[in-house]
Amino acid sequence: MHVPLDTMVDTLKAAAESSRLRILLLLARGDLTVSDLTEILGQSQPRVSRHLKLLLEAGLIGRYQEGSWAFFRLSDADTARDFVLGLVSGIRAADPQVERDFERLAAVKSRRQESAAAYFSRNAASWDQIRLLHAPDGAVEAALLDVVGKRPFQAMLDLGTGTGRLLEIFAPLYRRGVGIDLSREMLSVARANLDKAGIANAQVRQGDIFSPPVERDAYDLVTIHQVLHYLDDPGRAVREAARLLRPAGRLVIVDFAPHALEFLREEYAHLRLGFSDRQIAEWFSQAGLDLEVSRQFEPRGDAEAGLTVKLWLGRDRRLLVADPVDETQSALSRPVGEVA
Secondary structure, three states, X not given: OOOOHHHHHXXXXXXXXHHHHHHHHHHOOOOEEHHHHHHHHOOOHHHHHHHHHHHHHOOOEXXXXXXXXXXXXXXXXXXXXXXXXXXXXXXXXXOHHHHHHHHHHHHHHXXXXXXXXXXXXXXXXXXXXXXXXXXXXHHHHHHHHHHHOOOOEEEEEEEOOOOOHHHHHOOOOEEEEEEEEOOHHHHHHHXXXXXXXXXXXXXXXXXXXXXXXXXXXXXXXXXXXXXXXXXXXXXXXXXXXXXXXXXEEEEEEEEEOOOOOHHHHHHHOOOOOOXXXXXXXXXXXXXXXXXXXXXXXXXXXOOOOOOOEEEEEEEEOOEEEEOOOOOOEEEEOOOOOOOO
């Protein structure tokens, strides 16, 4: 962390306490509530809240509200996050106190998974019925990995994250992943899935796709998977998503091609019956994106009674260029093709 000496001293003071180091070590493995931390640490809620307040003031952790619950996480700032991860990486996992904390953390996550499994089983029948109408998820996921490529990047945002599946498949590529969803039940499913997959570099939080609780110009990849057809103004959602991209960042949308299956509107709350390439290209253009990829996945079985899945990738027109003075990368809001 490149900060003034006094700031570094204050930061180290905030972290240099046994309980607070334990909290940082736990949050490095996922987001937790005050109740979770109280149970794991075996301390009173006021005491845990005091530790969290000091860590928040030092900028080492963040807090977000989800209904009546408050979740805590490592800071979104890359420098603070890297500092904490470097700090806790030196703690011996075989330490008796650390082992007990991890055992209690496993119990907390196990309860999450049981609750998520119950919700998923209650709704699985309706989801499975729609899945039977279109191409297998595996084919679409393989295409997603193909169009995004294998080059690592800094940050990913998944809008309408649902079960957190996209955060899971792209986890090897990003340093920090965030998923947004309005449904607390789905967020519980996503957290359980990420815990089960051992993914600690992603978090999910409650929020509206039209005003997600994240910073703008901050993400290299934004995804919207099977969400637009539920929205009354999908074009606005595309524009809002584009504002979250870094220069040259990419927006990937997966949804249905135009279809005439009215029962999806009546029984499953689909407000839009698919989208054409022309419509998506128009929304991308209005949002300052260029449509680079359009792929199509035919339905299995009877094509007339099924759903064609589409994948679109748009790229932010702004460029990332190297600064000739210090050779660091600077983001310039200059359209492609414009000469400096």
